[in-house]
Amino acid sequence: MSFKRTFAILLRQLYLIRGSFSRVFPLFAWIGVDMILWGFLTKYLNAITSTAFNFVPVLLGAVLLWDFFIRIMQGVTMAFFEDVWSRNFLNIFSTPLTIREYVLGLVLSSITTSIVGVAVMVLIATIFFKLSLLVYGIMIIPFLIVLFLFGIALGIFGSALVLRFGPASEWFIWPIPALISPFAGVLYPVATLPGWMQFISHFLPPSYVFEGLRAIVAGKGVHISYLVWGGCLAVGYILLSYMFFIGIYRHALSTGLIARYSAETLA
Amino acid sequence: MPGSIDIMHNILSVKTLRKTYGDLTAVDGVSFDIKRGEIVGLLGPNGAGKTTTINMILGVLKPDTGTIEIEGFNLFSRRCEAMARTNFAAVYAPLPGNLTILENLNIFGLLYEVDNIPEKVDKLIRQFDLGPFKNKKCGVLSSGEQTRVSLAKAMLNNPHLLLLDEPTASLDPATAREIRVRIREFATQSTSGILWTSHNMYEVEEVCDRVLFLSHGKILLEGNPKTLPAEHGKKTLEEIFIAVAREPLTLGAS
Numbered sequence: 319m320s321f322k323r324t325f326a327i328l329l330r331q332l333y334l335i336r337g338s339f340s341r342v343f344p345l346f347a348w349i350g351v352d353m354i355l356w357g358f359l360t361k362y363l364n365a366i367t368s369t370a371f372n373f374v375p376v377l378l379g380a381v382l383l384w385d386f387f388i389r390i391m392q393g394v395t396m397a398f399f400e401d402v403w404s405r406n407f408l409n410i411f412s413t414p415l416t417i418r419e420y421v422l423g424l425v426l427s428s429i430t431t432s433i434v435g436v437a438v439m440v441l442i443a444t445i446f447f448k449l450s451l452l453v454y455g456i457m458i459i460p461f462l463i464v465l466f467l468f469g470i471a472l473g474i475f476g477s478a479l480v481l482r483f484g485p486a487s488e489w490f491i492w493p494i495p496a497l498i499s500p501f502a503g504v505l506y507p508v509a510t511l512p513g514w515m516q517f518i519s520h521f522l523p524p525s526y527v528f529e530g531l532r533a534i535v536a537g538k539g540v541h542i543s544y545l546v547w548g549g550c551l552a553v554g555y556i557l558l559s560y561m562f563f564i565g566i567y568r569h570a571l572s573t574g575l576i577a578r579y580s581a582e583t584l585a
Numbered sequence: 586m587p588g589s590i591d592i593m594h595n596i597l598s599v600k601t602l603r604k605t606y607g608d609l610t611a612v613d614g615v616s617f618d619i620k621r622g623e624i625v626g627l628l629g630p631n632g633a634g635k636t637t638t639i640n641m642i643l644g645v646l647k648p649d650t651g652t653i654e655i656e657g658f659n660l661f662s663r664r665c666e667a668m669a670r671t672n673f674a675a676v677y678a679p680l681p682g683n684l685t686i687l688e689n690l691n692i693f694g695l696l697y698e699v700d701n702i703p704e705k706v707d708k709l710i711r712q713f714d715l716g717p718f719k720n721k722k723c724g725v726l727s728s729g730e731q732t733r734v735s736l737a738k739a740m741l742n743n744p745h746l747l748l749l750d751e752p753t754a755s756l757d758p759a760t761a762r763e764i765r766v767r768i769r770e771f772a773t774q775s776t777s778g779i780l781w782t783s784h785n786m787y788e789v790e791e792v793c794d795r796v797l798f799l800s801h802g803k804i805l806l807e808g809n810p811k812t813l814p815a816e817h818g819k820k821t822l823e824e825i826f827i828a829v830a831r832e833p834l835t836l837g838a839s
Contacts, residue, residue, distance in 0.1 A: 326695035330681075333688045337722075404681035409738075412643040413696040414668040571647040574606070577640040 319422075323415045327423020328430065331397050335431065345431055346438035349385045353439050356381040357447035375453045375535050377505060380528055382439050382449070384504045387465040387524060388495045389435045393428025394473025395480075395491050402485050407576050417567055421560065424477065425470055454531055457540050461527045464545070467552035468523040475559040478566040481575075503528050523552040595654075596621055596670075596746045596778030597642065602651035604637055604802075611637040612648070613802035619746065619778035624769070626789040626810065627782045629799035630830035635782045636675075638799070639748050642780070643673055655746050669697065674739040675750035679731045682724020686715055686734050689723060690741065697742035709737040712767070728755035736764065740771065747771070747779045753788060765792050786822040796822070798829045805829055 335341045360373040367373075401407055410420070443449035451458055476491035483490070501515055502524040508516055519525040526548030530541050570576045597619040604612040612634040619625050627635050640646035642653055644660050644667070653660040655667040680689040687706065694702035710719050713733040718726060723734055732755050739747060749768070753761035769792060772779050783789050789796060790810045798806040806813065806829070810822050819825050 320698060322695045322698050326692045329695065330684070330688075330692050333684055333692070337685075338683070400681075400683075404683060405678075406681050408640075408643075408645055408675075408678045409680060409693075410696065411645050412668065412671075412673060413693070414665040414698070415696050416665065568647075571645065574637075574640065574646045576645045577636075577643075 319416075320414070320419060323413070324419045324423045324426065326415075327397070327420060328426045331400065331427040331431065334400060345434045349389065349435050350438050350442055352381060352385055353378070353442040354446070357443065357449075361447065374447055374449050376532060378443055378447055378449050379451070379454070379531070379535075380504050382443055383462070383465060383527070383531070384495075384499065384502075384524070385439060386432070386436055386462065387469045389432040390428055390466050390469030391473040391476070391495065393431045394424045394470060395476045396431070397424045397427035398473075398477035398480065399488065402480060402488075411576050417564060421474060421563060424473070428470065428473060454534050455540070457530065457534060457545070460545050460549070461530060464523050464527050464548040464552045467549075467556055471552060471555035471559040474556070474563050478559065478563040481563070481570060482566045498522060498524070501525065507532060521551065523548040523555070526551070594620055596623075596656060597780065598652075598654040599638075599642065600652045602638065602641060602653070603649050604634075604641060604646065605649055610802050612641070615651075615799070615802070615804055617797055617804065617807070619780060621776040621778060622772055623795065624772050624779040624781055624793045626793035626796035627780055627799060628784075628786075628789060628796055628826060628829075629805075630826075633799040634802040635799055636750060637802075639673070639675075639750055639780065639782065642746075642748060643671070644668055669742065670745040671748065672697070672739040672742055672744035672746075673748035673750070674732070674735040674752050675748075676732065676735075676752070676754045677750070678735070680723050680734055680738060682722060685722050686710070686719045686726075686737075689734065690738060693738050694741055699741055705741060709740055712740075713737045729757065729760055732756055733760075733764070736768075743775060743777075745775075745777050747777055749779060749781045751783055752781070753783070753785065761788070768792070784826075786826055790822050798825065800829050 335345075356378050360378045363373040363377070401410060440451070454461070472494055476494060479490050480487050501511070501519045502522050503511070503519060504524065508519045508525050508529055511519060526544040530544035530548070533539065533541050533544070567576075595618045599618070600616050602612050602615040603610070615634070615638060617625070627638065629635055637646065641648050642660070644664055647661075656670050658667040658670070660667045680693075684692070687710075690706040690709065691702060694706060699705050710716055713736060715730070715733060715737060718730060723731060726734065732752065736752060739749070747768075752768070753764055756764060765788060768779065771777065781789070781793060793810050796808065796810045796813065797804050806817070806825065808816065814821055814825055817825060817828075819828065
């Protein structure tokens with residue numbers, strides 16, 4: 319494992335961001351808009367409901383955490399897409415760079431770019447809508463880690479799909495979070511869902527995170543089992559997605575797809 | 586022992602390399618070596634298997650059978666060591682156009698774990714006359730300038746094996762000659778081995794110590810580019826090339 323080679327992947331991303339407003343803007347713009355939209359909605363809900371229930375940590379907090387997860391996932395795929403868009407596979411995969419170093423470089427790029435977005439989200443939510451992440455207590459940290467790991471896993475999985483099916487398959491990747499969100503119970507308890515959807519939600523780490531955080535806000539205490547299940551699933555998905563990426567890479571080496579990636583398919 | 590001086594007479598050793606795509610055999614049992622300081626021309630018509638062979642040596646295409654050793658390091662079991670000694674430039678693999686020359690060279694310097702990257706990059710920028718453009722994005726450079734950037738990248742790690750796929754294809758004759766001289770100097774001074782593909786037979790004759798003619802994935806002819814035409818009853822290397830492309834069987838038999 320070479321730190322220099324891993325750093326090269328991160329440095330590439332930093333160079334690109336430094337020189338491009340169109341790359342900096344999306345890091346915070348849309349999630350900032352999301353915070354404002356959901357912030358006002360929660361304010362409105364607080365105003366029209368007579369109970370003392372506070373929607374801010376339940377809805378706005380959940381949206382913030384969900385956007386964090388999306389940013390992590392897209393941080394990985396965006397760094398990967400830079401090689402797709404610049405047709406750079408032949409250049410980088412003919413260096414001593416290993417797949418492990420490459421994937422780690424994508425993860426580091428994601429962490430770096432996500433920090434910007436998360437900071438903007440937290441600032442807006444805290445300053446304008448009085449959301450305090452302290453309401454979740456110390457458990458926010460392990461739950462964030464679970465979301466982080468699952469975001470990385472989906473990012474690696476999405477990158478592998480694009481490597482396999484070519485640049486045009488990008489559209490497979492963008493809607494993945496939207497497809498998962500109804501099952502993950504981001505804005506409502508999983509118990510609200512019909513049985514078949516609840517069954518699927520059992521396999522999604524975010525559903526444990528949001529169930530766990532809702533329990534904390536409702537004063538029902540910390541459910542360690544949620545954390546353990548969510549954590550184990552997320553780690554499992556990371557391993558599976560990494561193995562999937564390796565498998566796709568090896569397939570691309572045998573078929574010549576790496577060398578002729580712009581052809582999309584050699585079938 | 587891999588990498589030891591004794592067995593490093595051969596920089597590259599390719600044995601019975603074979604690659605098929607479905608029913609098409611792109612490379613069919615190709616074997617050859619490249620020695621220190623030697624420039625070998627890999628020639629043949631379009632579709633003969635040159636780029637497929639180069640891609641396999643670069644580790645981006647897995648052969649069906651056969652072995653590749655770079656300074657004794659098996660490319661498939663010791664990939665990192667093998668690739669650290671190798672570099673390439675190809676007209677179809679420009680560096681990312683959304684990064685500047687300096688940025689690209691810095692990144693590839695890290696990927697090849699080059700010592701003292703700023704000094705090395707500065708030297709290459711001067712060597713390839715890239716100074717005025719060093720902060721320009723590669724995508725806005727002319728094709729000739731992009732070729733020089735690719736060559737600078739290819740020299741970053743002082744490769745012991747340099748693969749050049751039509752390196753002068755998009756250069757004007759004067760620049761192409763200059764580049765040929767520099768690559769020739771590089772081979773002599775560094776005792777590196779170079780595998781060079783080109784469709785310019787005058788260039789091949791000027792630069793290469795030995796040529797391999799590929800046709801339908803097989804090596805049909807091999808020899809000194811200066812003496813090979815006479816050995817096969819032809820006047821020039823270009824005549825041999827045309828004969829390989831049109832009548833490979835007659836040449837293979839001679």
